[in-house]
Amino acid sequence: MGKRWLFRLTAMVVLPLVVVAGTELGLRLTGAGFDPHFFRRYQSGPPETWVENPAFGRRYFPRVLARAPQALRVTLPKPAGTIRIFILGESAALGDPRPRYGAGRYLEVLLQERFPTTRFEVINTAMTAINSHAIRDIATELGRFEGDLWIVYMGNNEMVGPFGAATVFGPKAPPRWLVRMTLGLQRLRLAQVLKDWADAARQRPGRPLVWEGMAMFLDNVLAADEPRRERVRRSFAANLEDILQAADRAGAQVVLSTVAVNLKDCPPFHASAPAFADPAQQQKFAALMEQGTAALQQGRWAEANDRFREALQLAPQAAGVHYGLARALLAMGQVEQARIHFQKACDLDGLPFRTDGPMNALIRAAAQRRPSHVVLCDAAEALARLSPDGVPGREFFYEHVHLNFDGNYQLARLWAETLLPLLPGSVRASAAADWPTQERCEQLLGLTDWNRRSVVAEMIDRIQRPPFDRQWDQLAQLADLRQALATIEARLATTPPEQARQVYEAALKRRPDDPALHENYAEFLEAIGDGAAAVAHRQRVCQLLPHHYFSHYCLGTLLKEQRRLPEAQRALETAAQLHPDVADVHVELGAVLAAQKEWEPARRALERARRLDPTDARAALFLGAVLAQLGRPADAMAALREAVRLNPDLVDARERLAEQLAQTGQWRAAAEQLQEVVRRAPDRWRARLNLAIAWSQLGNLPGALEQVDTVLAQDPKNGLALELKARLTNRSP
Known part of the structure; x- marks a missing residue:
C-alpha cells in the first residue's frame, strides 16, 4: 500500500516536470521563443x-x-x-x-x-x-x-x-x-x-499596440x-x-x-491643477496661476514670485507651481532658491520621464x-x-x-x-x-554641419509631438531649435562641401574600420546627391557590421532610390532575415518587390508590415496598390481607405483611392478625394486632370475646364492637358 502511494506521489511530481521539459525541448527544436541573452x-x-x-x-x-x-x-x-x-x-x-x-x-x-x-x-x-x-x-x-x-x-x-x-x-x-x-x-x-x-x-480593441514613443x-x-x-x-x-x-x-x-x-528649460510634462474640495479654492488657485504666468511672460518677476508663492500655499505638491516660481526666482537672481524649486518641479512631475x-x-x-x-x-x-x-x-x-x-x-x-x-x-x-x-573631437568623429542639420531637424519634429506639444514653453523650445537649424543652414550656404569631405576622409584615414564614420560620410554624400559614393560607404558598413539589420536596411533604401532594384531587394531581404519584427523593413521590401512587378511576394511583405505596425499609412497605401494589381479591387479599396484614415495628408493614398473609385464608376467619391489632393498639394497636375475627368463625368464641365486651365497656366505645353481640353471643349454646349 505504501509503495503504491509513493508511486502515485512520485508520478504527481515527476510527470508534470517531464511534460514541461518535453514541451520546452520541442519549442527549442522548432525555433519557438527567443534567446534571452544580451x-x-x-x-x-x-x-x-x-x-x-x-x-x-x-x-x-x-x-x-x-x-x-x-x-x-x-x-x-x-x-x-x-x-x-x-x-x-x-x-x-x-x-x-x-x-x-x-x-x-x-x-x-x-x-x-x-x-x-x-x-x-x-x-x-x-x-x-x-x-x-x-x-x-x-x-x-x-x-x-x-x-x-x-x-x-x-x-x-x-x-x-x-x-x-x-x-x-x-x-x-x-x-x-x-x-x-x-x-x-x-x-x-x-x-x-x-x-x-x-x-x-x-x-x-481598436488601439493597436505599436511604438509611439513618449x-x-x-x-x-x-x-x-x-x-x-x-x-x-x-x-x-x-x-x-x-x-x-x-x-x-x-x-x-x-x-x-x-x-x-x-x-x-523643461516644464513638467504633467502639471495640471490639483482638485480642491472647495470650489472657491479651485477658482483662487486657477486665478493665481493665470496671474503668475502672465506676470512671468511680461517680465514682472516680483509679482510672478508673489502669485506663485500664494499658489504654493494652496497646493504645495503642484509641479507647475514650483516650475513657475523657479523661473521667477532665477530671473530675480536667486539661483539657489530657483534650483530647489526646479528640482521639486521635476520630482513632482506627474509624467516622470x-x-x-x-x-x-x-x-x-x-x-x-x-x-x-x-x-x-x-x-x-x-x-x-x-x-x-x-x-x-x-x-x-x-x-x-x-x-x-x-x-x-x-x-x-x-x-x-x-x-x-x-x-x-x-x-x-x-x-x-x-x-x-x-x-577637435568632432573632426575625429566625422561630425560636420551636414550631420548636425539632420539631427536638429529630427529634434524639431520630435518637439512638435506629444507629450512635448503640451508643455508650457513648447514654442520657445521650437524657436530655439529652429534658430539653431537656421544658423547651420547659413553656414552650409557659405561653406563648400569639399571642406566637409576633407573632414570625413581625414577621420577615416585614422580609423578606416569605424562603421560610424562611414555612416556619417554616407549621410553627407546622400545630402549632396553623390549616391554612388554613398552606396560604397553603406556597403562598407554592411561589411563591418554584417550581423546588424539596420546597415542592410539603410543600404537597401538607398539602392531603391537609385532604382537598383535587385540589389535593393537583396539588402532588404537580409535586413528582414536579421530582424524579422521591424515593420519598416517589410514596407521597403514590399515597395521594391512591387516595383519589379513581383506582386504576390510584395503582398506578403506588406501584409507582414501591416501586422507589425497597423498604424503605418505607407504600408496600407502600398498594399492597396499591390492588391489592385492582383485583381482584388474591393480589398485594394479597403487598404487605401485605411491609408487615408491613418494619414489624411498622404495624397498618394487619396489619388490611388480615387483611381479605384473611378474604375468602379463612383465618380462623386473619386472627385471628393481628388479635391482633397489638389487642396493639400496644389502642384499635383495629374490629380487636377483626373479631377477634371471626374467633373466631366458628373456633368460639371466648367469645373473640369477650370482644373485643366490651372494645369496649362503652369505648363502651357502639357500634352495631356491640351488633349483633355480639346475633348472637353468639343463637349461644351
Whole structure:
C-alpha cells in the first residue's frame, strides 16, 4: 500500500516536470521563443566575436514594442594593450537621437587623443526605454568580456520603463522578487510563448499596440504621493547594488554617474491643477496661476514670485507651481532658491520621464558605500556648475534628458576626468598635456554641419509631438531649435562641401574600420546627391557590421532610390532575415518587390508590415496598390481607405483611392478625394486632370475646364492637358 502511494506521489511530481521539459525541448527544436541573452556569439574565432542580440528586449517589452541594442562587436580575448570600457544605461547614455555622436563616442576620442600610445575601446550597451531591471541583466553578462572600466549612467526610465510605476509595458511596480522570478522564468521558451500570448490578449480593441514613443504614457499620470514611486526607488537601489557587485566579480572599476536632466528649460510634462474640495479654492488657485504666468511672460518677476508663492500655499505638491516660481526666482537672481524649486518641479512631475532628486541621491549613496572600486561622477552637479544660470537647461539638452553636441562633449569630459585616476600609472605617464577640444573631437568623429542639420531637424519634429506639444514653453523650445537649424543652414550656404569631405576622409584615414564614420560620410554624400559614393560607404558598413539589420536596411533604401532594384531587394531581404519584427523593413521590401512587378511576394511583405505596425499609412497605401494589381479591387479599396484614415495628408493614398473609385464608376467619391489632393498639394497636375475627368463625368464641365486651365497656366505645353481640353471643349454646349 505504501509503495503504491509513493508511486502515485512520485508520478504527481515527476510527470508534470517531464511534460514541461518535453514541451520546452520541442519549442527549442522548432525555433519557438527567443534567446534571452544580451550578447550572442557570432564567430567562434579565434578570436571569438560576440555581438548584440536583437531579441534581448523581448523579456521586458511586449514583442511588438521590444527595443533592440545598437550594433556592437566584442572580441575575446581582448586585444593586447587595450583598455576596454563598457557603458551601461538608457537612451541618454546611448546618445539619442544619434549614438554616433553620443557621449561614449566623444569619450573614446578624448581618451585616444590624450593617451595616444594606448588603445581604448568604448562599448556602449545602453538601450532605449530600458531601466535598471534590464541593465542589471546586461551587467551579469559582462563578466566574461574583460572590461577594465564600467560607466553606469541610468535613472531616467525607472518610473516609465519595464516594471515601473507609470509603465505601459506590463505590471506597474511589482515587488522586486516577483520581477526577478518573472524574468528568470522567461529564460524558458514555454514562458516566452505564454508571455507573447498574454501580451496579445492585453491589447485593447481598436488601439493597436505599436511604438509611439513618449506619447504612449500620456494616460499613466503618477500622483506625487503615489506609494509605487517609493517601491520603484527601492528596486532601483537593489538593482544598482547588484550591478556594482557584478562589476566587482568581473574585476572592473566603476564610474558611477548621477544623471543630469534639463531642469531650467523643461516644464513638467504633467502639471495640471490639483482638485480642491472647495470650489472657491479651485477658482483662487486657477486665478493665481493665470496671474503668475502672465506676470512671468511680461517680465514682472516680483509679482510672478508673489502669485506663485500664494499658489504654493494652496497646493504645495503642484509641479507647475514650483516650475513657475523657479523661473521667477532665477530671473530675480536667486539661483539657489530657483534650483530647489526646479528640482521639486521635476520630482513632482506627474509624467516622470526624468531622473528625480531622490534617484540621484540613491546613486550618490551607492558610490559612498563602495569606495574601493566605485568612483562617483556627479554629472548632475557638474553640468549645473557649467550652465550659465547655474541650472542645467537648453545649453546642454535638446529636450528633457537627451544631450546636444555640447552636452555630450561635456558629459564625456566629466567621465574622462573621473576615470583618469583609475588608469594604470604607465598609461597616465604617456598623457598629452590636455584634453582635445570639442572641435577637435568632432573632426575625429566625422561630425560636420551636414550631420548636425539632420539631427536638429529630427529634434524639431520630435518637439512638435506629444507629450512635448503640451508643455508650457513648447514654442520657445521650437524657436530655439529652429534658430539653431537656421544658423547651420547659413553656414552650409557659405561653406563648400569639399571642406566637409576633407573632414570625413581625414577621420577615416585614422580609423578606416569605424562603421560610424562611414555612416556619417554616407549621410553627407546622400545630402549632396553623390549616391554612388554613398552606396560604397553603406556597403562598407554592411561589411563591418554584417550581423546588424539596420546597415542592410539603410543600404537597401538607398539602392531603391537609385532604382537598383535587385540589389535593393537583396539588402532588404537580409535586413528582414536579421530582424524579422521591424515593420519598416517589410514596407521597403514590399515597395521594391512591387516595383519589379513581383506582386504576390510584395503582398506578403506588406501584409507582414501591416501586422507589425497597423498604424503605418505607407504600408496600407502600398498594399492597396499591390492588391489592385492582383485583381482584388474591393480589398485594394479597403487598404487605401485605411491609408487615408491613418494619414489624411498622404495624397498618394487619396489619388490611388480615387483611381479605384473611378474604375468602379463612383465618380462623386473619386472627385471628393481628388479635391482633397489638389487642396493639400496644389502642384499635383495629374490629380487636377483626373479631377477634371471626374467633373466631366458628373456633368460639371466648367469645373473640369477650370482644373485643366490651372494645369496649362503652369505648363502651357502639357500634352495631356491640351488633349483633355480639346475633348472637353468639343463637349461644351
